[in-house]
Amino acid sequence: MNAxxxxxxxxxxxxxxxxxxxxxxxxxxxxxxxxxxMLAYMNRQSLSLTLKTGRATYWSRSRNELWEKGATxxxxxxxxxxxxxxxxxxxxxxxxxxxxxxxxxxxxxxHNQVPLIHSxxxx
Amino acid sequence: MNAxxxxxxxxxxxxxxxxxxxxxxxxxxxxxxxxxxMLAYMNRQSLSLTLKTGRATYWSRSRNELWEKGATxxxxxxxxxxxxxxxxxxxxxxxxxxxxxxxxxxxxxxHNQVPLIHSxxxx
Numbered sequence: 001m002n003a004x005x006x007x008x009x010x011x012x013x014x015x016x017x018x019x020x021x022x023x024x025x026x027x028x029x030x031x032x033x034x035x036x037x038m039l040a041y042m043n044r045q046s047l048s049l050t051l052k053t054g055r056a057t058y059w060s061r062s063r064n065e066l067w068e069k070g071a072t073x074x075x076x077x078x079x080x081x082x083x084x085x086x087x088x089x090x091x092x093x094x095x096x097x098x099x100x101x102x103x104x105x106x107x108x109x110x111h112n113q114v115p116l117i118h119s120x121x122x123x
Numbered sequence: 124m125n126a127x128x129x130x131x132x133x134x135x136x137x138x139x140x141x142x143x144x145x146x147x148x149x150x151x152x153x154x155x156x157x158x159x160x161m162l163a164y165m166n167r168q169s170l171s172l173t174l175k176t177g178r179a180t181y182w183s184r185s186r187n188e189l190w191e192k193g194a195t196x197x198x199x200x201x202x203x204x205x206x207x208x209x210x211x212x213x214x215x216x217x218x219x220x221x222x223x224x225x226x227x228x229x230x231x232x233x234h235n236q237v238p239l240i241h242s243x244x245x246x
Contacts, residue, residue, distance in 0.1 A: 025148045034157025039213040054241035085232040086225050090162040092233040102209050109208040110215040114136055118177035
């Protein structure tokens with residue numbers, strides 16, 4: 001991570017975020033297919049870097065550090081659009097995904113289907 | 124909320140969830156359009172109810188209670204598919220949304236676009 005990169009979030013964007021929230025869940029969606037790829041977390045610094053570099057950058061909760069997606073795997077995410085939800089506590093980013101989004105090699109992290117108990121025909 | 128409804132999560136599904144996590148972020152996606160509608164939270168009880176009723180039921184962090192989406196607004200979510208992510212700490216549900224998902228009247232809660240600072244042409 002380049003320490004020279006500015007990491008201050010513009011005030012007008014910071015104002016849209018819920019103030020007491022340090023880590024904001026961020027959904028990465030494939031801009032082309034619409035497939036939801038993964039959910040990770042951003043802090044203000046990683047959101048700022050994402051906006052400035054155009055590459056999805058998260059905050060790794062396990063390693064406690066900035067994590068540019070694909071920095072080691074090469075499976076980067078080029079960001080095409082970002083939006084915040086109505087109450088400023090979730091982020092949606094539309095990306096162009098290089099390779100698989102999941103570390104398992106699956107395209108999406110959401111590959112564990114849960115069987116519905118309810119019959120789809122019932123209301 | 125009907126107190127008679129069974130709310131125990133089947134063991135094989137519980138085993139897929141990260142054990143130390145009480146509240147799990149749940150992404151609701153429109154099954155037909157692929158639009159990401161909202162992000163809310165589920166606990167094991169609300170996931171169990173969602174599986175059994177086929178209607179998306181979350182845990183309201185502000186009201187500290189089970190929240191069947193649309194119970195008051197009528198803007199219910201009929202659940203067509205559920206999947207968990209690779210490390211069991213996020214849920215994706217594909218829904219048939221009645222009316223608007225957002226309390227503002229917008230179809231999706233993610234209607235606050237954030238301008239990208241980075242030019243899309245750069246790499």
